[in-house]
Amino acid sequence: MTKLDDVLSNIDANLDAALERLFAILRIKSISTDPAYKAECMANAEWHVADLKGIGFDAAVRPTPGHPMVVAHDRSVSGPSALFYGHYDVQPVDPLALWDRDPFDPSIQTMPDGAKIITGRGAADDKGQLMSFIEACRAWKAVSGKLPIPISILLEGEEESGGANLPGFLDAHAAELRADIGLICDTNMWDPETPAIQTMLRGLCGEEVIVHAADRDLHSGFYGSAAANPNRILARILSDLHDESGRVTLRGFYDGVPELPKTLREQWDSLNFSARSFLGAIGLSVPAGEKGRDALEMVWSRPTCEINGMGGGYQGAGFKTVIPATASAKVSFRLVFDQDPHAIRKAFREHVHARVPADCRVEFLEHGAGQAIRFPIEAPAFGKARDALTAEWGKPAVFIGGGGSIPVTHQLKQSLGMDVVLAGFGLEDDRIHSPNEKYNLKSFHKGIRSWARILEALSR
């Protein structure tokens, strides 16, 4: 039996203990976007430090102006080094009423098809995924007393709330954190049987806009039509973001957005992606984006603009004939290829200003900016990781694009000059950011085994 086989057996034998550890952090309400959960974020960071010290890492909570980072090192072996990144913070849980059970009371449930799932906020995004890596490290240390390669771990607490402090932290600690390759576990499989490495990621530009009109709420019968209504102004701003063909109207929005290279286009076509089943799974059927583009292109390689939240005036039960003093919206842009998030923020603000009457004013809040990214799939680490995944899952791993933004990947490249292997075991139906988030037990178990294999492969 090879040492890897021993490690895999150790993982199988200790799965219950690994689950107990995961449940412990799933119970921590580390919602980073809401200041009310500041202490829970700190508690989550401290949990990881204690856990990583227990495995033999030199670990510490590292303060930032926001929620802290966790940094841990175990470089006691030689060989190519890796920096693993994960995030311990989670999304808010509203609307709470739509959860089948308390989002912070994790459980194992059995689905009608017999599959077991881990339920709770953060089960997939990212607590379950990041623990799959840490459990692989634990198993290697338990079996062989050491890791296959030198490893550093960086856990962020603000990934779900803009990650404002990450770039500064990476810059300030570049020498400490730099490694030969980055590893991140925050992405999905291609399908429940097919492992995947994501090599293209869209960037993000998040904006909040607040329109201010009268200096108080008004009675719409007395002031209606004569007084500016911020709801109406905002509706126009938001409606005008797209034209009839579904294209975003901001000036210069498509600068730096080429058509897909032919080779990638062909590889994606071979995936036999079904828009019907992709949308059917969420109760929809008509791709809503740019006319003439297929749905896979829409979510992997085309830039988008989404209104993530909007509100103004009376939203309670019944009716209130009010003209509110303010209305606001949160808008995000997913960026591809060479789109510049700062240029797009500027174009958005110009778009807004052009639609705000002279006697009203507008306020903006910045919510993150990250450029899109592509990794060189011909580099050795990518091939090794793909082969390790293929060995674990018994099906060839694929290089894919992806819709979500993981700004850290861009920052690792820019600040530390590192490429990143994005291997994750999430599934499309994990409901991350939604009520009833879950992570398949199989994803967790085989995810740990996958990382054990990848670490071994990278050491060769």
Next chain:
Amino acid sequence: MTKLDDVLSNIDANLDAALERLFAILRIKSISTDPAYKAECMANAEWHVADLKGIGFDAAVRPTPGHPMVVAHDRSVSGPSALFYGHYDVQPVDPLALWDRDPFDPSIQTMPDGAKIITGRGAADDKGQLMSFIEACRAWKAVSGKLPIPISILLEGEEESGGANLPGFLDAHAAELRADIGLICDTNMWDPETPAIQTMLRGLCGEEVIVHAADRDLHSGFYGSAAANPNRILARILSDLHDESGRVTLRGFYDGVPELPKTLREQWDSLNFSARSFLGAIGLSVPAGEKGRDALEMVWSRPTCEINGMGGGYQGAGFKTVIPATASAKVSFRLVFDQDPHAIRKAFREHVHARVPADCRVEFLEHGAGQAIRFPIEAPAFGKARDALTAEWGKPAVFIGGGGSIPVTHQLKQSLGMDVVLAGFGLEDDRIHSPNEKYNLKSFHKGIRSWARILEALSR
């Protein structure tokens, strides 16, 4: 000294006791639109019954499928009869943080200019106004042992929440409630020195629209652009309600909307209405309605469309990259002349359906419908009421239009064949429906005296 003089002296001498009674009902949280306040609405109705019985009225709480009515009669004298209508329910108080003090803890405050005001939700709309009528009745009974004319009183508990049960109640009790003239105290003075009788009222059509897209909240990174976003659909629906010139785009919306008759136009021009000071008082300067119309026309004689509330997705602190499953808006139309609220509701729904993609669905909730109304200012009751107001305030009372809708006036006309004298003592800065609602002490005091005079005038 005439009997009227005695009555006016009695009112002056008993103002403090009248204020104590008003404060007692201002402390009752009779928010009709929110089911949580059902018991408080009932308590408010019961308070009025006890109070009216104390004056000698035959009074009772009268159940409806919603909040109850209060009906009271004192027809022990002969002469032309009157039905007074008021409403004991109030608007919600959110946003609570913008109130300078508890909205249900009324107080007397002195303004920098020395004017005394009564503070609290309902101070003006309509508790202070309706009590000005009841206190006038009380004074007449105290001084002369009887009312000048036969009086019935009807107090509604659902005026601020659609008034769904009023038409049925009026129809069912038409014989009991019918009188020679209707009296309502729920309107404003022309300015703090000039009393007014409102003889034109806009109608109202209220609609709530809920757009449903995916069967759950989605991550905008994974589904953005491919999946329909109800916020985007709703923004388009709302934005398209007005064209570039500020006109409402619904099919047939301006049917039955003539230009203003020349005589009324001239009378209104003589009021020297200042859009600058009207809008300046609320921090605005640019009339936002139809291009080519002046602001007085916008709020008195032109139909309008306002978005009173809208919301969808994440509206909390920070950011959440979500595509919500639903988004909704509350929209109201103020109607003039012969516009048909039902035709406009239909046109609105067509407008919405035309903008909802095939894989999404839409839901509507009806929130009231009332046609616009004009009263014959040449009828004797209007002249008598105008003269009584002129005598009290020392300045000629004016016949005016008005922006708010008081659906009951239309229903009194339609169900009971009655004209209504709308004489009220509210002021533009009363902040009704807004935080820090108030009613001037002078409005309350001289309002009581005004009603005492009007009742006497109507008896002649």
